[in-house]
Amino acid sequence: SAVISQKPSRDICQRGTSLTIQCQVDSQVTMMFWYRQQPGQSLTLIATANQGSEATYESGFVIDKFPISRPNLTFSTLTVSNMSPEDSSIYLCSVMGQVYEQYFGPGTRLTVT
Amino acid sequence: GENVEQHPSTLSVQEGDSAVIKCTYSDSASNYFPWYKQELGKRPQLIIDIRSNVGEKKDQRIAVTLNKTAKHFSLHITETQPEDSAVYFCAASPAGGYQKVTFGTGTKLQVIP
Numbered sequence: 001s002a003v004i005s006q007k008p009s010r011d012i013c014q015r016g017t018s019l020t021i022q023c024q025v026d027s028q029v030t031m032m033f034w035y036r037q038q039p040g041q042s043l044t045l046i047a048t049a050n051q052g053s054e055a056t057y058e059s060g061f062v063i064d065k066f067p068i069s070r071p072n073l074t075f076s077t078l079t080v081s082n083m084s085p086e087d088s089s090i091y092l093c094s095v096m097g098q099v100y101e102q103y104f105g106p107g108t109r110l111t112v113t
Numbered sequence: 114g115e116n117v118e119q120h121p122s123t124l125s126v127q128e129g130d131s132a133v134i135k136c137t138y139s140d141s142a143s144n145y146f147p148w149y150k151q152e153l154g155k156r157p158q159l160i161i162d163i164r165s166n167v168g169e170k171k172d173q174r175i176a177v178t179l180n181k182t183a184k185h186f187s188l189h190i191t192e193t194q195p196e197d198s199a200v201y202f203c204a205a206s207p208a209g210g211y212q213k214v215t216f217g218t219g220t221k222l223q224v225i226p
Contacts, residue, residue, distance in 0.1 A: 042217065
């Protein structure tokens with residue numbers, strides 16, 4: 001399985017500011033995803049990060065709030081913009097393996113004060 | 114879109130007993146069903162998966178069964194151990210093309226020594 005790293009692992013941010021989360025994979029992957037996991041909740045897909053084109057967002061998530069970049073097949077970033085306390089959550093990137101299985105990064109724990 | 118329901122939300126068993134977690138899905142196009150284990154503060158880890166051409170799959174103490182007609186699938190853990198304590202998520206996805214994975218709401222399993 002792919003080795004996935006995320007930076008930062010955690011952060012505490014002021015409301016109104018933005019945070020960019022990085023996801024690095026040790027091998028080229030076609031599909032990369034960004035999820036949000038609120039405390040005690042399940043995983044919610046934010047968007048699919050497409051290499052060379054705009055991300056595909058799920059219902060309830062918009063590009064202005066969660067801009068995503070995917071410059072190559074091993075790297076992606078998710079920005080959480082104009083943060084509010086409701087954005088406090090764990091953000092996880094994931095990649096798809098050879099037979100559709102998904103592997104998750106360690107997550108970024110975000111607290112907005 | 115796909116809707117995955119998961120039961121129970123919490124489950125306590127004595128060490129050595131079996132645990133069963135059940136999920137139902139709504140989209141008949143789904144044919145890939147992974148299960149993830151998430152320990153406290155850790156990333157979700159894929160523990161077993163099943164595809165629609167298989168009715169049952171086993172890996173040591175873990176087994177998954179699938180009933181495509183009834184649109185439900187289950188996770189069975191036998192001879193439970195304290196290290197099995199975690200939150201378990203089922204998920205469903207169509208294989209081929211855009212692989213959006215829809216997660217269940219999670220089951221918190223506690224194995225009592």
